[in-house]
Amino acid sequence: MDHNINVRILYALNFTYLLNLWEIVKGRISILKPTTKTQFIECLISVWRHDPGIKDMCPKLVRGMAKRVKLVQKVKGIRHSKY
Secondary structure (H helix, E strand, O other): OOHHHHHHHHHOOHHHHHHHHHHHHHHHHHOOOOOOOHHHHHHHHHHHHOOOOHHHHHHHHHHHHHHHHHHHHHHHHHOOOOO
C-alpha cells in the first residue's frame, strides 16, 4: 500500500506543469498565426516577453521548482536522472 502512495505522490509532483506552460505558449502563438520559422520565433519572443499571463506564471514555476525537487528526492531518493 505504501508503494501506491509513493506512486501517486510522484505522479502529482511530476514536471508536466512545464508541458502545460508550453501548451499555453503554443496557444497564444497560434492566435498570431505565424507562417514562417522567422515569424514563429518572433511570436514566441513576443509572447514570452509581453504576455501578462506568461510573465505571471513563470516566476511561480521557478519558485516552486526547489520544493518539487526536494519532494521527489524524498520519495525516490537522490540519484541521477537522464534529464
